[in-house]
Amino acid sequence: MPRSGAAAPGTSRTAGDSTSSSTASSGMPNRSRPIRTMSRSCSPTRWRARSRKRAGAADRSAVWSGVTVSGGVVVAMVRGGPLVPADGFSQLRGRAVLLGLFGQLDPPRPEVAEAVETCRKAGIRAVMVTGDHKVTGRAVAGMLGMAREGEISVDGPELARMSEGDLASKLDTIAVFARVHPAQKMRIVEAYQRRGDVVAMTGDGVNDAPALARADVGVAMGLTGTDVAKEAAKIIVTDDNFATIVSAVEEGRLVYRNIKKVVLYLFSTSMAEVLVLTAALVLGYPPPLAAVQILWINIVTEGTVTVNLIMERSEGDEMLQPPIPRGEPLLTAALLRRVLFMTPSIALSTFGWFVVRTSQGVPAEQVRTETFTVLAVCQWFNVLNCRSATASALNFRVLTNPWLVTGLILSNLLHMAVIFLPPLQAVFHTVAIPWKQVFAIGAAASLVLWVEEIRKWIVRRSLPRAAPAPQAPTPRA
Template sequence: MGSLQPQTRSTTRSTAQPWYRKSTQQTMVDLHTSTAGLTPEEAGSRLLRLGPNALPAKAVEPIWLRFARHFNDVLIYILLAAALATALMGHWTDTLVIIIVALINAAIGFFQENKAEKSLAALRGMLSSTARVVRGGQKLEVDAGELVPGDIVVLRPGDKIPADVRLFEVHQLQVEESMLTGESLTVAKHTEALDHEAQLADRSNLAFSGTSVSAGNAKGVVVETGTATELGKINRMIATVDETETPLLRQIAQLGKRIFQLIIGMMALLFIIGFFWHDYPLGELSLSLISLAVAAVPEGLPAIVSIILSLGVQRMARNKAIIRKLPTVETLGAMNVICSDKTGTLTMNEMTVKHVLTANRFYGVGGQSYEPRGRITLAGATEALDWTAHGNLAAFIRAVDICNDSSLQRDEDGRWTVVGGPTEGALKVLARKAELAPVDVRRLGKIPFDSAYKYMARRCDVDGESLIYLKGAPDVLLNMCQQQLGADGPEALDRAYWEREMSHIAEQGLRMLAAAYRAVPGAGGEIAHDDLHQGMVFLGVAGLMDPPRPEAIEAIALCKQAGIQVKMITGDHPDTAVAIARMLGMGNDLRAMTGQELEQTDDAALQALVMHYSVFARTSPEHKLRLVRALQANGQVVGMTGDGVNDAPALKQADVGIAMGIKGTEVTKEAADMVLTDDNFSTIANAVREGRRVYDNLKKTVLFILPTNMAQGLLIVMALLVGAVVPLSPLQILWMNMATSTTLSFALAFEPGEAGMMRRSPRKAGESILNAYAVWRVLFVGVLLTAAAFLLEAWMVADGQDTDTIRTMVLHTLVTAQWAYLFNCRLQDQFSLNLALLRNGALLTVTLGLILLQCLISYAPFMQTAFHTVPLSFSNWMVALGIGVLVFFAVELEKLVVRRWKASKSA
């Protein structure tokens, strides 16, 4: 054998003719091989030169590095710097507590987020482990990883195809390719070269790595292996897709940077004022500035964000949606476009007969999927059929039931499944729905289906009558028939009638299959093609479709109401896709953009066009990825659903990748952010509702935590400006931020969703979590708490109280006021003490927890030693409670004023 030409690797073949356009002879010549296969020596040489038929493994980050990444935050930097400073000053207790706080934050993020990428490993698992090959004229079974271009492979029913193969010998080969192309039907293969450019789903003389043989046998020559296969291209796309940062993470990072800048600026200014103006000792001034840094950092925020997201994950899991990455929960609330695969996502991925056309009537067939439940009725009627008046319909159903190699069965979970092709299975379901009287059938000779002649025939004895049944493409069968079966028996074929009525079926996006029969004199059992060209009687046509999921129709309507666009991206035929889209309620004036049109459109033009189309058909994996990126370029927060390997790159690129859990491949699940365990599109709408609830609660949490940090910071700033003693120590500030703020804000995670949240538009992805009103609220409450604390401190100083008592009381008062403010945060605009308060039992739980914690820090001797606190009297508790009640009503009054001001502005 000669050396292999460079063009056998698709990555180096940019202008060469594709394999599906070459004849089998030319393919053999280009690959320097023959039907006898390569010699073992040549196969070994090519393996060394081209590498194994495998997908490359991706290096996995060590655990320590993944843990260390959780310290990569500007707020954590401030804490670590404060820990270092206190250590240098010898304040080891402060140092230890600060480090523990940082470790707790990192641990929560590490253990509640699993960021390990398994999608590439799952793709490798999809490759066949062994392959039957012909080498040197001998049939061998070899490891699939040892296949090379030029190898001759033998394919049998049930085989997983081990590489991309150009077929040269085919016997009724049917291949299941939906995981790669999105096409719902098995694909009949042939050997002839194609004379035109073809999309992946239309390359019917190729068999692709990772797909499986449903029926028939074949031989082919390997043309691509490893990363050069279509599966390998998807692998490369997944590997090159960068992780997208969610809107929440962007906002939290931006908030952290702003707080960092503010802290650095304030510390520099206060150092100058304290050192040069008030002559503070350097040690005391440094400790005060560390107190400021610790006070201003909302160190509890990362922990509580992770906890709220984790609780959202748990709620979604109970509602059939598994979240793989915590920030995805919040991103769902900002999602404004869902790009959905059709087959198996919006549809059942189970072919169903919807209509039957006979010579005199048009029938509707009820039911969904493979479950044999549904009525057959006259079009427009509801009553069951009297079969004595519909003999030609019964004859059609009998024909497609007997001339059929599939079977219907029920699995362990009670779901109905088909053994065999989905189209034949749908006809078996039709026969079960009809419940015809049983007949005695003896099956004899058969002509299997072949794409070359597009029909299947069977000779059989039915209740002693010898018949030939014929099933296949309507146009082919019409050419073979001279008569049709009418209400009173055979009559002359009315071809114009059939063509007219079938055009109406085609307009609905349905696939069609026809049946015919004739009586055969004699007792022979064999059958030949010549027996089918005389005396055949046309029985009728079935219209089949992969039906929309009923729940998907409702979910799309809910998405529209919530301001979310739904776009269908499928590998299926454009007419079928548009018909399904209409049934799903995606619109009436719909037109599909095809994969070929996509390829002729540059990225700039696509960015404009993508917003105007709702259906994209005959797409490849590259097209799906381009569409998601084009939508993101328009500022859209994109969700992408899918179940096949072909969806995996786009799922990873999308802001929210959504995989089907039942029918989805492992590759898709591992590339996704969310997995639907019920494969139910409506679960997405419920997930969006939960995402919006989670974001609302996160925003309430931020508005709850930040005013306290601001009050603490202002206390220290004011003390340094006037030259007074700082009212709180760094440890007391840490206690307030972690032990109390985090405890209290936990209750907001359980707040129920506010009324009407699914009737509002998705928030803008770039919208800050702190809008102008939120900033005002933080300033207002922060100043309110600071004023309360300063007035209290001034009163206690005037009363001659010692420093530890003052600090303990200021700490307790701020905690109590914060607890009161918690109730204000339940609703941003409305009065907070409503009936929904009773639905949140966490409010009572955190209140009791807060009382226990404050008793601990005030009365436990070891806590008094560590935090420099003293016991508080009952009157101290009442004073703090009174201040908290005043804070609550002050904020509610502010909400009332703002609400009326907004109403007057909109009037």
Template sequence: MKWYTFSTSEIEKKLKTSITTGLTEKEAKKRFAKDGPNELQQEERMSAIIVFLAQFKDFMVLVLLIATLISGILGEYMDAIAIMLIVFVNGILGFLQERKAERSLQALKQLSSPKIQVLRNKEWITIPSREAVIGDIIRFSAGDRIGADVRLIDTKSLSVEESALTGESVPSQKNGATSLQGDHEPGDQENMCFMGTLVSNGKGTGIVIGTGMNTEMGKIAHLLKSEEGLQTPLQRRLEQLGKVLILVALLLTALVVAIGVIQGHDLYTMFLAGVSLAVAAIPEGLPAIVTIALALGVQKMIRRRAIVRKLPSVETLGCATVICSDKTGTLTQNKMTVTDVWSSGKSWQITGTGFELTGDFFNGNQPIEVDKAPALKQLLTFGVLCNNASIKFGDKKGRNEYQINGDPTEIALLIAGEKAGLSKGALQGSYQIRDEFPFDSERKMMSVLVRTSDNQEYVVTKGAPDVVLSRCDNILWNNRQSYLDDSRKNGVHQAVERMGSRALRTIAVAYRPLKKGERITSTFEAESNLTFIGLQGMIDPPRPEATESIRECQQAGIKTVMITGDHIVTAEAIARQLNMIPDNGKVLEGKTLASMSVEELEDVVDDVYVFARVSPEHKLKIVKALQNKGHVVAMTGDGVNDAPAIKAANIGISMGESGTDVARESSSLILSDDNFATIRAAIEEGRNIYENIRKFIRYLLASNVGEILVMLFAMLLALPLPLVPIQILWVNLVTDGLPAMALGVDSAEENVMKRAPRSTKEGIFSRGLGWKIISRGFLIGLVTISAFCIAYAESPENLVRAQTIAFSTLVMAQLIHVFDCRSERSVFHRNPFGNIYLVWAVISSVALLAIVVYYEPLQPIFHTTSLNVRECLLVLGMAALPTFALAGSHLFKNNKYKGQAIKHSSFK
């Protein structure tokens, strides 16, 4: 249908909607049920069966299955069935892990979906764009992405970038009043806007005429490909490492098989043992492990109000050295609060911050009642009346539940009145607003014409103190109208300066009583011969949690830089309240920054902690200068013009509440609460995710090394097989499953935010991880073969007993070792019960081990026999040696160094 040819009234009738009231919620739900969600069809998800079958496509698993099938044909039914069951259980675990990761990523897509403003039941509300329906009235402004196809109703300087649809890079000018006839391509339909296009300037309102696949974008949806899964640098490194480790494991396995055959072991038995060992030892799942760990970490980040859009940013978070943060709403509450008022030469202070509706008034240290201070009461009253902000109270909970709308400055004046008991609703019973002269940037004032209940009319004006004062002839002094002489003007200027020195933004309030029958015909006439009442000083207070977060970032070696468009005095005052600026720290103003080259900025950027009066265009220069100095930069932003700097930063961070769609799409991390503390939490979580991946790898590879060495030692020593194939697979299932996964959700170590940022060039095996893997793996293999030798020497005729002891020792050594993997230092540095998931995982694994050892029906299948108390003590003693011996040596070294340090200090 050619919607661009219809008038607004015709579309209203056709779609049964209203441009003044919008749709009702009931009607919107009815249309949503009929037409479905407003989104493009996505590529079909792989079915659960396909995902499950994919778990068995690995070459070595297929070889194992074929080998077990042959053993079944040869009559080894119990072994064949048991091995296939273990492989099946492993497949189920892999399937569940993969589906969990998929659900995590799906949740991210939903959380980061764009929002739109829609008129429902006469009220503008914000909803996810997928909930928009045909007939909805929506509005948008610069930086928003259009959520559906719309016929424009009203536009103001609206231009839309439609390259996603038309390929035209120059924004198209839009005009809702235009009526078109004939045939026009989408790029020429100037009274239409389309889903997926971007508002580059101005604002507009329109009627939704197409959603989902019934949009222009839907028509070309077949050209849109789903975004490819993004691999992180760590995943790529591990994938390459995995190939090397697979080759090494295969060579060692082949060596074990070859030596076994040479020594006279049965070829079939050694082949099956070799394949089982390869399946257990080859870390083919390392990249998948990282994906799962990242997905679990991302879910934790979501709970901490940080939405990850790009997985590589999780790794990069741990490397961040500088956070460039907006001030308003991120470091501060974005809730302007009146804290000081001045009138008639007197000052009052108001308690309560943010949008709290309660507070007390003080003159010095003396509390006062507003009713007993007429000048103060009139100042607050007129601040409420000359005001377009509103407070909407809930029907049930009264003042405990309310919604505030309007300009932050006007909200601050409104709440100051509420604290004095001067609510707008109550005042409107005594004062009627007759006319309004809106604020504009040239006049820097706003005025209203009010009539009292006794028919007295006033002009009430608020605005910038210097401008308002220039329009005043009189001043309210000692509750009387007095001439505004130079002395009293100086008193006003001094009050403004005092507030300004404390970074308070000042608003002046004045009034003029009208003569009976006097008519106002212009703003100049209204805003002349005024009487000055007083000043209200306000500030956007720092977030209480921001100070602590900045301190923790400093401890973590991360510098916090404030970048704001605010006045330099305000910015520096807030920064000092937050303890951001050290004694030698500098503050740089935008005009100075504009005159500097990137190279000149590099020379000073390390000493600058506040950039004030900065435009979004300057942010890119700051990012480049910091990066050229070797920093890993996290940059926050919310506007369209912030997008280049967000994209150029190592970690682009956008605002979930106040940010535009463009900023969000350019970012790798979205703060759902716009809070700096969330950045700190995300960095902590990012560091912990990386450390958990290292724990995962450390445990997995050390266990695999131990398993291979047990068999290799046995072959080199010409011993019987210490482990049969089904035991090898059972070890892999019991130890590499639940305990390994539990490490992925381990909590952060106490010092995770007290370490310097990780270098971007750091390898996965740095900080001694490679040595820990080899040394622990070697010891696990050594104690296992030792336990086997002891048991075999005691009763060579009872090979099953020796194999059971070796099997149990290997499992228990790995389960004890998993607790050692929780700390970079040793097992004694962390509470073993600190990760309850790990505790239960280990208990479950021990229970599974006990079942196959002591449950008689399973003993023939797993080639086990019951162990007595002495044998169990042998198993536990040998299994504990790798972890506790090395932990003890670590403690000894630490105590030795501490002792040396104490001796050294005593000589001074």
């Protein structure tokens, strides 16, 4: 039968009101045995029941083993006469009659096994901490893919006998912690933290609260969780579904990746502006950009695409990457290497255009306007570069982010207005550019795109080829 609202392992529950004589007890045989022991003073019928009980002890053990290895919990049904609730279950001791055994099974949700496998691919190890028996926990962990060959299960008494050193040395091989009490749950969390792991702990009961509070990320169940557990946790899952937690991890990785894209874009373009102005100053050229034009680049050209880059959709490999190390800076070595390609390319296009056009005797205001436009177009190409570290920008995938497409169109229209509308020309010190120069500007500004495309191509060539997908295993009954 499905396990729903059953008594906790090792406890009992009265079925019916205070006059009911039927009681259910679940858990390990040795923990439920006291209320199944019968008195010698019972009636002949009850004595015969006791005799049958003795004769069938091996059968009952076989039933218990069969249910627990399947991930279930054994419940004993006994009859013990009228009960007084205030006296507790001790009143059954010595006069309870065993009526039978049945098993409860709380089957895992179908999506949980897939979520556990997703965690494994993402470098996240899921470990079971359960109040059920070690055999039951191991069986469920095996169904979900948490416990694999060579991994072990440890119960509360075994954990208590372990020193901190023994526990630390076995953490990588322990898949299931069973029959643990609150202090042991917190000890498990701290053991993982001592070796530098980031620990997320899930729970719903009062006993889980200390571990939820101690974990780096405490996750409480919103439907079945107690108020104490919810207060101790940092996150509450409203549907009590482990797969939802995994989806949240994936979303978090996407947000973090998009933030790094924005940092890369802003840092590379800002450094290019500094490089252009510094080069002009050192080489004795007049300023290639007016102050108001630099302000426009920083506020309008960048502003119309920066926030939009945050809205990038998943690239599909977020859960195939290893976890981000604790304390990793936003500007990692990999990002700085990309900056070393992007920044010089933008600076070379912009300053190179300025030098060439100046040497050709073009009027200063037109040169400044063209240089201003080259820098803007470089930034539009560069925002396409920043969308992925390996995937080419030369595809239509940009259409999956309508916010970025809208931002690019808006930025183009505003820049054209600054160049071609007389009222804005006076404010921004611009002049109209001949249309034949517009295409030349686009070609010169695309240098940053081609440099980054070559880098991405080299990176893709160096990546190991994906192995063919394995055949799906045959579903087990």
